[in-house]
Structures are given as C-alpha cells and as structure tokens.
Amino acid sequence: MNPSAPLDLDWLRRRMPDRELHWLATTGSTMTVAARLSADGSPSGTVVVAEEQTAGKGRAGHSWHSEPASGLYLTLILRPHNLGDSLPLLTLATGLAVKEAVESIVGVAADLKWPNDLLIEGRKAAGILLTYDSGAVLAGIGINVNHTRFPAEIAPLATSLRLTGRRELSREPLLVRVIEGVERHAALLEEAGPRAILDAFTQASTYVSGKRVTVDLDGREITGVTAGLDERGFLTVRTPTGELVTILAGGVRAL
Amino acid sequence: MKIEDIKQLIDLANETGLAELEVERNGERVRIRRAVAGAVQEYVVPGAPVAATTHQAAPVAAPAPSPAAAAGEDPALTYVKAPIVGTFYEAPSPDVPPFVKIGDQVQVGQVLCIIESMKLMNEIESEVSGVIVSRFVSNSQPTEYGQTLFAIRPL
Numbered sequence: 001m002n003p004s005a006p007l008d009l010d011w012l013r014r015r016m017p018d019r020e021l022h023w024l025a026t027t028g029s030t031m032t033v034a035a036r037l038s039a040d041g042s043p044s045g046t047v048v049v050a051e052e053q054t055a056g057k058g059r060a061g062h063s064w065h066s067e068p069a070s071g072l073y074l075t076l077i078l079r080p081h082n083l084g085d086s087l088p089l090l091t092l093a094t095g096l097a098v099k100e101a102v103e104s105i106v107g108v109a110a111d112l113k114w115p116n117d118l119l120i121e122g123r124k125a126a127g128i129l130l131t132y133d134s135g136a137v138l139a140g141i142g143i144n145v146n147h148t149r150f151p152a153e154i155a156p157l158a159t160s161l162r163l164t165g166r167r168e169l170s171r172e173p174l175l176v177r178v179i180e181g182v183e184r185h186a187a188l189l190e191e192a193g194p195r196a197i198l199d200a201f202t203q204a205s206t207y208v209s210g211k212r213v214t215v216d217l218d219g220r221e222i223t224g225v226t227a228g229l230d231e232r233g234f235l236t237v238r239t240p241t242g243e244l245v246t247i248l249a250g251g252v253r254a255l
Numbered sequence: 256m257k258i259e260d261i262k263q264l265i266d267l268a269n270e271t272g273l274a275e276l277e278v279e280r281n282g283e284r285v286r287i288r289r290a291v292a293g294a295v296q297e298y299v300v301p302g303a304p305v306a307a308t309t310h311q312a313a314p315v316a317a318p319a320p321s322p323a324a325a326a327g328e329d330p331a332l333t334y335v336k337a338p339i340v341g342t343f344y345e346a347p348s349p350d351v352p353p354f355v356k357i358g359d360q361v362q363v364g365q366v367l368c369i370i371e372s373m374k375l376m377n378e379i380e381s382e383v384s385g386v387i388v389s390r391f392v393s394n395s396q397p398t399e400y401g402q403t404l405f406a407i408r409p410l
Contacts, residue, residue: 088372115373131376249342
C-alpha cells in the first residue's frame with residue numbers, strides 16, 4: 001500500500017474475499033455505476049470505488065470535488081429488510097460509521113452535522129448521500145483523505161484527513177473500516193431499532209441540541225437553537241418565538 | 256389542451272378556492288385537484304403549527320397505488336403516494352427539467368420525482384403506464400407519509 005498510488009486491489013480483495021468490489025480509475029459518479037449494478041441484481045455489500053469522479057454528486061445538485069487518488073469515493077449497495085419507516089435513519093447510521101472509522105484511523109475527534117456531514121475542526125471532511133430505489137439503498141460516501149488543497153470556492157469550508165492528522169494516509173484500511181462500519185450500523189438499526197441509532201447520533205453530534213444554527217429551508221432561512229431529534233430522526237429547532245420547527249431537509253449551519 | 260390552458264385552470268382553482276375542477280374540451284379532460292392540507296404550506300411560517308409534528312394523521316391510503324381508491328379519489332385514476340415523510344423534488348437537481356410534467360406519458364418504473372428525507376433520496380417510480388393528469392405538490396414542498404403526489408390515468 002502506497003498512499004500516493006491507486007488503491008491496492010489485491011490487498012482489498014484478500015481482506016474482503018467475499019465482497020463484490022468494482023474499481024474504476026475514473027467515472028462520472030460511483031452512484032450511477034452502482035445504480036446500474038443494483039438494477040442488474042448485485043448483492044448487498046457490493047462496493048463501487050473510483051480514484052476520480054468527474055461528476056461527483058452532492059445534495060440538491062451540488063457537486064463533490066473528487067481529486068484523483070486523494071480521496072475515497074465510493075458507493076455501497078445495501079439491501080435492508082424490514083426497515084420500513086426507519087429507512088431514512090440509515091443516513092444517520094452511515095454518518096456514525098464514517099465518523100468512527102475516521103476517528104479510529106486518524107486519531108482526531110470529528111463531529112457530525114445533521115444529518116451526516118463529517119466535520120473536523122469545523123470543516124467538512126466527508127459527505128454522504130443515499131438514494132433508495134427498488135429495494136436497494138445506495139450509500140454514497142466521499143472522504144477527503146490526502147488532499148493538500150481545495151478549489152478556492154470550497155477551501156474555507158473543506159478539510160482533509162491529511163490536513164488535520166498531519167500525515168499522509170493509506171486509503172485501503174479506511175475503506176475497509178467504512179464499509180464494515182456502515183454494514184454494522186445498518187444491522188444495528190435493523191436489529192435494535194431506531195432508538196439505538198438516535199441515541200448514538202445524539203451522543204456523537206454537537207449539532208443535536210443546544211446549538212445555535214440557521215437552516216436553509218430551500219431558500220427560506222430560520223434561526224434558532226437545536227432541540228434534539230424527533231423519533232424519526234428529524235432535527236428540531238426552537239426559534240426565538242418559541243416555535244419548535246422540525247427540519248425535514250435542509251442545510252444546517254452553526255452560528 | 257395546451258400547458259398554458261392548464262396553468263390558467265390551476266390559477267382559476269386557486270383564485271376561487273375550489274377543491275376540484277374538471278374541464279372537458281375536444282375530448283380531452285383535465286381535472287385539477289388542490290391539496291387541501293394547508294398545514295404543509297404553513298410549515299415555516301412563524302407561529303404556525305409545524306406540519307411534521309402536528310400532523311400525525313393516519314395515511315390516506317397505502318403509499319403505493321392502491322386498488323381501492325380513498326375517499327374523493329377517482330377510481331379510474333392511479334394515485335401515487337409519498338412512501339416517506341420528506342421533501343418533494345420535481346427534478347434531480349435545481350437546474351434541470353422536471354422528471355415529468357402534466358400531460359406526459361410515463362412507463363412502469365419511470366422516475367416521477369424524488370422525496371428527500373435526511374439526505375436519503377427516494378426515487379418515486381410509476382407503477383403503471385399512463386398519462387400524468389395531476390400533480391398535488393409543488394417543488395421543495397414538505398410531504399407527509401401517504402400524501403398524494405400525482406394522479407395517473409392508466410393506458
């Protein structure tokens with residue numbers, strides 16, 4: 001394993017012998033490739049990983065900066081059973097798994113901004129986006145690993161594991177931790193129910209309660225103090241007028 | 256019937272407060288039904304009850320098109336319901352055209368919209384082949400579980 005080289009596929013395949021692993025030197029988005037594989041019946045646990053994405057996807061049409069061989073850009077196919085209404089909690093579960101993997105490998109404390117942005121020292125180090133289609137969840141994860149700089153427009157908001165941990169990292173062990181961690185948290189959600197994930201997220205994120213935030217509700221902004229997750233995992237915010245607003249989707253920013 | 260005509264009918268329904276409006280012209284029939292659940296529109300209005308916490312009402316019907324139409328629904332149409340609580344998006348990103356518009360013919364499995372719930376993007380697919388005759392929610396609007404999104408006239 002050489003941090004500056006492409007992923008060591010032999011090592012990864014030895015480490016995860018039963019896993020369907022697709023590696024791409026460059027692709028538009030691992031989400032698109034995974035959607036096709038999923039439609040063709042690839043099993044739960046299938047991973048699509050790319051050295052570079054030319055059209056990495058973020059929420060609401062945002063892109064994800066995917067510098068070649070510096071980050072981990074992957075999509076994991078999950079086929080959960082019996083999740084029903086708690087399916088969206090997979091997004092919190094995925095964030096928890098990425099946080100744990102990063103903290104254990106880099107040795108720095110990370111935070112989760114609801115619902116699942118991974119922040120280190122207040123800057124975004126990883127982003128997660130899930131899509132659900134025909135019984136399969138595609139968990140898209142982008143982690144800034146060995147980036148030393150970012151494009152000007154995101155530089156004030158972004159960081160990498162290398163910039164915060166002060167050393168270059170091999171991406172392979174991180175990839176394994178992330179994949180296995182997401183599966184473990186998804187299993188926890190299925191077996192122990194929503195409360196296990198809600199409690200773990202509440203513990204793991206400084207954003208869940210008592211944080212002054214503004215929330216962009218698709219163009220309209222509200223300001224208030226976070227007041228915990230509701231039973232479905234939505235963030236609640238208490239506004240200055242005393243109203244409790246439930247955030248279904250939207251960009252949350254600390255003040 | 257042109258899209259402008261349909262827009263005029265929607266405006267008319269909105270202005271007059273009609274819950275439902277059906278117009279037939281040259282063999283083409285358009286029915287406009289307004290979503291009556293005003294609470295979702297009040298969602299971010301200061302002082303208004305929060306839809307997501309105050310509206311725990313039982314779902315109107317199963318989230319998938321159900322064989323037995325719920326009250327007020329036209330049994331000849333197939334209604335597409337929201338399978339989760341979230342936010343309705345008409346397009347995959349803000350700068351591209353909607354997945355579908357009224358009058359479009361859709362196939363089984365075609366994506367009609369996305370409901371986002373905590374960054375889980377739920378692609379809602381049509382379970383029938385037919386023509387989109389109504390859309391009951393606007394872009395970026397919060398949706399409740401079981402809320403009607405589209406009506407499709409099966410072909």
